[in-house]
Amino acid sequence: MADYDYDDEDLPDPSLKNIIEQDSLQWIFVGGKGGVGKTTTSCCLGTQLAKHRKKVLIVSTDPAHNLSDAFCQKIGRDPTPILGFDNLSAMEIDATEDLDKMQRSMEDATGAGQDDDASGIQALMSELTNSIPGIDEAMSFSELMKQVQNMDYDVVVFDTAPTGHTLRLLSFPTILEKAFGKIMDLKDRFGGLIGQASALFGGGSPDQVQDALIGRLEETREIINKVNTAFQDPALTTFVCVCIPEFLSIYETERLVQELSKFGIDSHNIVVNQVLFPEKDAEELGEWFDSNKDGLQKEAREICSKMMARKRMQDKYIGQCFDLYGDDFHVVLMPLLDHEVRGVDKLKDFSELLINPIDLEE
Secondary structure: OOOOOHHHHOOOOOOHHHHHHOOOOEEEEEEEEOOOOOHHHHHHHHHOOOOOOOEEEEEEEEOOOOOHHOOOOOOOOOEEEEOOOEEEEEEOOOOHHHHHHHHHHHHHHHHHOOOOOHHHHHHHHHHHHHOOHHHHHHHHHHHHHHHHHHHHOEEEEEEEEOOOHHHHHHHHHHHHHHHHHHHHHHHHHOOOHHHHHHHOOOOOOHHHHHHHHHEEEEEEHHHHHHHHHHOOOOOOEEEEEEEEOHHHHHHHHHHHHHHHHOOOOOOEEEEEEEEOOOOHHHHHHHHHHHHHHOOOOHHHHHHHHHHHHHHHHHHHHHHHHHHOOOOOOOOEEEEEOOOEEEEEHHHHHHHHHHHHHOOOOO
């Protein structure tokens, strides 16, 4: 058994069965530091959910999309059926394209269809995004959520961007409140000045431009506030934290858990990836190495020595993870494999370890 100082019977089950069995869940976020296996975990979770739910969607909100690489098939902006499944789809969103689409719809609504006529809308949108950082991503996210809510998926798994981007995503309701407050303040103080300024550049009539912008912001705010309410309901939403047994990743996970708590978002699952021999402890392996190293070639001794150093370091941080979260979180240890987890078959095999983890008592 690995040398983690805890009584296994007193801890939550070290698996993600609780997520699979909670039929009320509609939104599952998977997040953590960059490079810790968020996409693999998202895809594995999606494959397991597909066994129990009618329709499952995996959405990548990371600008550096990896779902296509994980499933070994082309995945686009629209839900793409995953080969080998009849109830699992995936999509990769593009925030810039979503914002451009929103801008075009505003141009159509105000009659600013020509290139010259559209410059007023473009200038106004540019000014808004520059004066309120994050408003472009917030409006894009609202478009995504509006699209997803109109689909008939039982559960949506979000493969999120690294921690900083994810935390900004969760702050969108606050950003939109500031944006809407600023626009309404300008409207109250200067009347139709916003629309008139835009109209000078050929963006349609002042009232049309102003109403289109404020209407779009109001619609965006309503959607995200509604979504935010759902996100704060543990019956509907949960967040799975993913890390590896290294200092920076464990530290980032602690920060993420604290921030999620501030936002009122449920989080009670942690997946620790890339674990060397989870069922063995460094002391046990060290005894074997000490008794056999004299019979090993120099290169083999050096390789084993480096592996032992890595194993001791991992055991230390896994122990810290259990100390921090073991009493309240389902902590799942996922092994480092000899191969990449790519393609449906390997994802299916690896996903079983999320549900039926390695027995640490062996």
